[in-house]
Amino acid sequence: MMKWFKKRKEIDQVALGINERNLKLVYPLNPRKYFHLADDKVLTKAILEEQKVSVAEQFMVIESVGDITEKWAATPRKSCVIKPSKGSGGGGILIVDYDEENGWTKGGKPISEDTIERHIANIIFGVFSFGADDKVLIEEKIIHHKTVTNLCHLGIADVRVIVKEGEIVMAMLRLPTKSSDGKANLHQGAVGVGVDIETGILKKVFDLQSYAEIHPDSGQQITGVQLPDWPKVLDTCLKVDAAFPLNYLGIDIAFDQHKGPMVLEINVRPGLEIQNVNQDGLRRTII
Amino acid sequence: MYGYSFNNILPTTSYEVSVIFDIEGFGDEIQVSTWLPISNERQEITNEIQETGVFGVTQLNDATGRRVSWTAQAVTGKKxxxxxxxARGKAIQFDIDPEMVVPRDLPPSVYQYLNSTAAIQSNHPQILDKADELTGSEERFLPILTSIFTEINGMESRPFKGLTDALTTLKLGEASCNGKSRLFVALCRNKGIPARLVGGLIMDQGSKKTTHQWAEVYMGGFWVPFDCLNGHFASIPANYLELYKEDNFLFSRTANIEFDHLFIIQPKLVSNPKLASELKSSAFNTYLMWTAFEKAGIPLSLLKVILLMPLGAMVVAIARNVIGLKTFGVFLPALIAVAVGYTGLLWGMLAFVLVIVIVSLMHYPLERLGMLYTPKMVIMLVTVVIAFILLSIIGIKMNYTELAYITLFPVVVITITAERFARTVMEEGYEDAIKITIQTLVVVLGAYVAMNSTTMEAIFLAFPELFLTIIAAMLLLGRWIGLRVTEYRRFKWLVR
Structure with missing residues (x-):
């Protein structure tokens, strides 16, 4: 009983909960009127490009159902990522590949243009963005840096960095797994890897159940690996922080083989699971 | 302070009482007599129903109460x-002036309650000795009654069957309710205090054969109750139902029958009948609001829902922000709780689960058909409505009419629920959707209990200013930075 109380008290001291995150960080540091800058990925990209921050190349934006056929036909026949501009939690993201021989494929299996267009329509109808109408963002598919592909072959791996008022606070690498269907969302089965923010060296792998040193699918050693271009990642994050009137951000960055670190999206209500991944509480940042 | 009494606003307990008589005759004329309860200041009798079959009914009111006789000719077999x-009872408690003295002169009608009888031997020497031993030359009511009551209340209680007279009780030093009450009455009468027996029923949930007897003492123009068996001094509780006065058996019958009886008692909480009139006389007046709504033809049940909605919303807020439960939408659980209020808890919960099951079953086939979101939602809604109507029809056909209540589950709530569920399935998969469903159900149950409590209803109708306390509580909750209960589990990894 005493032990239980003691443990609760210890958790209280280190863990940042949703209530406290909202009241002490999100509301005071991220004025609501600027939320849309981060929630609308098309807008985010425009601001970042202006600040010379590296982002994935934008192929097409589709805003109304009537334009789908025409605009999809005008989209380059290249492997691409189709996502809702206002989606959250990785929902509604469709990654398709293209080559002359097989046409459109998704994860190696053929996918019809009808299915793709219907997905685009669903995005516009707001299925992935809490019912509000949405835009569709079609952008280049990132070619992962070989360090990252060595760690995991599926989907988009990215690093989430928490920045508070110009200071890098915590970071984790998110690796898709078979059970996450290629998505980098921890609650959909992806695993998180703690990152030493000074060096960019990977710490332990967390799958919501336990900690490990290897990838759950491939068995590839992960702990101890050095992430590529880490100083540039940190520099990019600070640039992003400076570009927005928002001061508590979760910045998602992918590693492209040729273009280096690339900002995927920014989040004004970054999740709290990163604490478990790093086995380190975020409360210290507000004390 | 508020201009009304709290006791007249809080809901009261009402008891549904049935008395069942099993009578078997053997060809002769037969008769069963008993007393039926009378409404008075402390008990209110409503919705009386007599199902007497072949028996004719005669009623007669006298000093003992409302006597009824059921008579039938040439009865053979079981009837x-x-x-x-x-019955709705009120607890009653008299304060006795400690200086009040036992009077010499009494109203003429009361003198009969000083008589010694075969079972209440108030003039017997042993009773006299006991009365002297207990009270000496004391002449004030309170010390006399206290001594007698304490003595008898302290005696061993025994579940004796049948009649125990006062003297036997004294000699044995133990008795059931009727023996103790007779001894109490005998000792009172011996001291010149008019006293009598009262017969009735203690209304507790369940079925029983046992009746109860207690005593009444005439004091300052009132008959004041005493129950030596259960220790009620100058008081009786709300669940005492009075049936008759004086030393009688509750049932009498002709000897030529087999006879059995059973009381079945079911308590239920009902809103106080004085609620409206109490509120009417208060300064801060919700009653005016009620009458205004009534004039406008808006049903009062709707007003109740509106008034209690904030309470349901508060339950949702606490469940989400303090406990950390996930629900479909912010106010949806409170809305579902309102819907459940119409259908009843069982059918409401069933309807909710049914919607979820139907939507889950349809989700994948429709997804494969490659349908756009909104038309797909409409198809799901139509299916849910068809299922509800079918269930109702089946229910009515099979004579299981409660099943028809399911159609009372409001369609709007169905739509929102189904839509949120389907969306959660798409965004986060079945597992999460079902987890959230279960948590939503728990919160619905909490909101339902809060919103359907007759006590809460009465309190909020009487004190609408309590809405301010909800605002105050939410102001506190709105600035509360503590970890949610579920987060302690979530972040257990941070401490080794």
């Missing part, structure tokens, strides 16, 4: 008489 009513 049933069923008498049922609703």
């Amino acid at each position: 049933l008489i069923r008498y049922s009513f609703e």
Whole structure:
């Protein structure tokens, strides 16, 4: 009983909960009127490009159902990522590949243009963005840096960095797994890897159940690996922080083989699971 | 302070009482007599129903109460008489002036309650000795009654069957309710205090054969109750139902029958009948609001829902922000709780689960058909409505009419629920959707209990200013930075 109380008290001291995150960080540091800058990925990209921050190349934006056929036909026949501009939690993201021989494929299996267009329509109808109408963002598919592909072959791996008022606070690498269907969302089965923010060296792998040193699918050693271009990642994050009137951000960055670190999206209500991944509480940042 | 009494606003307990008589005759004329309860200042009898079958009924009111006789000619075989009513009782407590002295002069009608009888031997020497031993030359009511009551209340209680007279009780030093009450009455009468027996029923949930007897003492123009068995001094509780006065058996019958009886008692909480009139006389007046709504033709049940909605919303807020439960939408659980209020808890919960099951079953086939979101939602809604109507029809056909209540589950709530569920399935998969469903159900249950409590209803109707306390509580909750209960589990990894 005493032990239980003691443990609760210890958790209280280190863990940042949703209530406290909202009241002490999100509301005071991220004025609501600027939320849309981060929630609308098309807008985010425009601001970042202006600040010379590296982002994935934008192929097409589709805003109304009537334009789908025409605009999809005008989209380059290249492997691409189709996502809702206002989606959250990785929902509604469709990654398709293209080559002359097989046409459109998704994860190696053929996918019809009808299915793709219907997905685009669903995005516009707001299925992935809490019912509000949405835009569709079609952008280049990132070619992962070989360090990252060595760690995991599926989907988009990215690093989430928490920045508070110009200071890098915590970071984790998110690796898709078979059970996450290629998505980098921890609650959909992806695993998180703690990152030493000074060096960019990977710490332990967390799958919501336990900690490990290897990838759950491939068995590839992960702990101890050095992430590529880490100083540039940190520099990019600070640039992003400076570009927005928002001061508590979760910045998602992918590693492209040729273009280096690339900002995927920014989040004004970054999740709290990163604490478990790093086995380190975020409360210290507000004390 | 508020211009009304709290006791007249809080809901009261009402009892549905049935008395069932099993009578078997052997060809002769037969008769069963008993007393039926009378409404008075402390008990209210409503919805009386007598199902007497072949028996004719005669009623007669006298000093003992309302006597009823059921008579039938040439009865052979088993017959049933069923008498049922609703009773609402009030606890009563008299304060006795400690200086009040036992008077010499009494109203003429009361003198009979000083008589010694065969079972209440108030003039017997042993009773006299006991009375002297207990009270000496004391002449004030309070010390006399206290001594007698304490003595008898302290005696061993025994579940004796049948009649125990006062003297036997004294000699044995133990008795059941009727023996103790007779001894109490005998000792009072010996001291010149008019006293009598009262017969009735203690209304507790369940079925029983046992009746109860207690005593009444005439004091300052009132008959004041005493129950030596259960220790009620100058008081009786709300669940005492009075049936008759004086030393009688509750049932009498002709000897030529087999006879059995059973009381079945079911308590229920009902809103106080004085609620409206109490509120009417208060300064801060919700009653005016009620009458205004009534004039506009808006049903009062709707007003109740509106008034209690904030309470349901508060339950949702606490469940989400303090406990950390996930629900479909912010106010949806409170809305579902309102819907459940119409259908009843069981059918409401069933309807909710049914919607979820139907939507889950349809989700994948429709997804494969490659349908756009909104038309797909409409198809799901139509299916849910068809299922509800089918269930109702089946229910009615099979004579299981409660099943028809399911159609009362409001369609709007169905739509929102189904839509949120389907969306959660798409965004986060079945597992999460089902987890959230279960948590939503828990919160619905909490909101339902809060919103359907008759006590809460009465309190909020009487004190609408309590809405301010909800605002105050939410102001506190809105600035509360503590970890949610579920987060302690979530972040257990941070401490080794």
